[in-house]
Amino acid sequence: MTLVALYRDEGVVLRTQKLGEADRIVTVLTRGNGRVRAVAKGVRRTRSRFGARLEPATRVDLQLYEGRNLDIVTQAETLDAFGARLAGDYPAHTAGAAVLETAERLTAEEREPALRLYLLVVGGLRALADRRHPSRLVLDAFVLRAMASAGYQMALESCTRCGAPGPHGAVAVAVGGVVCPRCRPPGAATPAAETLGLLRALLGGDWPAAEATSERVRREGSGLVAVHLQWHLERRLRSLPLVEGG
Amino acid sequence: MYEGAVQDLIDELGRLPGVGPKSAQRIAFHLLAANPADVRRLVDALTQVKEKVRFCRVCGNVAEAEECRICRDPRRDQASICVVEESKDVVAIEKTREFRGRYHVLGGAISPIEGIGPDDLRIRELLARLQDGAVTEVILATDPNLEGEATATYLARLLGPLRLRVTRLASGLPVGGDLEYADEVTLGRAFEGRRLLEA
């Protein structure tokens, strides 16, 4: 046996899959090493020393061996059990699942550092677990910011195409956001002015303004955020249709 | 790669849960060397399970008739239903001999990230069983992991308006284990679920 590399990082568990009789493959978004897939041996046994530490949406301090295909988790210590705190609130739990799936999908390559996204995931899960704001608003704010950090910021002020200063009323997701009357392609959406205001507030972190909106405006905003996300990911998110408002 | 039939067998075995390519090869060669009568019994067992076994129309458990053995048993308490994810959980609870009521098998747990929502489970069938008021307690015995907890949360909220006692299996420390090795969530749950000891 040759020397194996041991490394330590903190991360958020995005997904777990069963492997064999008692093991699991855990997909973790780490702070320093991007998205990593690793094997947690024996984790499904009741007496596993990992216990609930490798459940989805848990922020953990990990020690791993670098493996040929998959790394191997040798130690895990809980930093924040966000998942366990979300499980008792169904709307927050479904929003949390969408945060995790979005993060997984936005990290196309394994081991590509994604610190900004990592911090957004931790912030989003913490806001959900602390019940700081309505869960659907937290999810939409996370998606808008995560998309921006991945280079797909939704234009909400000036025209996406020609840069003409706003405000503009039409949104063309395929183009990347709001468009002026001259650049407006056929089929562009015309959401309420308050809805675009909500999206600006979510992207900029203006929570008092975001929370002052009506249910109808929030629903329209969520719809636009979902279309924007799925357009750029080119595939539907499985969790999104199951997210409950709240 | 092996020739025809042997490779086909290895491929089929390799599709079973928990069987990797090496195990598939080992099982295939074991069967090749086994006595024909033993192999025949295995083949019969496989055929029978597909022909005879179906799902109980009341509870969703595996059954050899319209209704499973437990639902047909008049001695089982009609007033309580224990909700589990899979048939194998029924077997596990039956072994404890602690529960005398009947079961409801959901067929999994809610998992948004896998695209599994409430409508994909036998939740409507559960509600239908609770309509006539004969059931007074529902015990939520979904797995003590994130998906199981979230499923229990969803069901508790759904059943809240019905006049029922809704309980959740206690979570806590594994018997025979050491406290210091318990993770924070498990230990926290054990605290929440602590009970009074009579002097």
Ligand SMILES: [Zn+2]
């Ligand atoms: Zn039955």
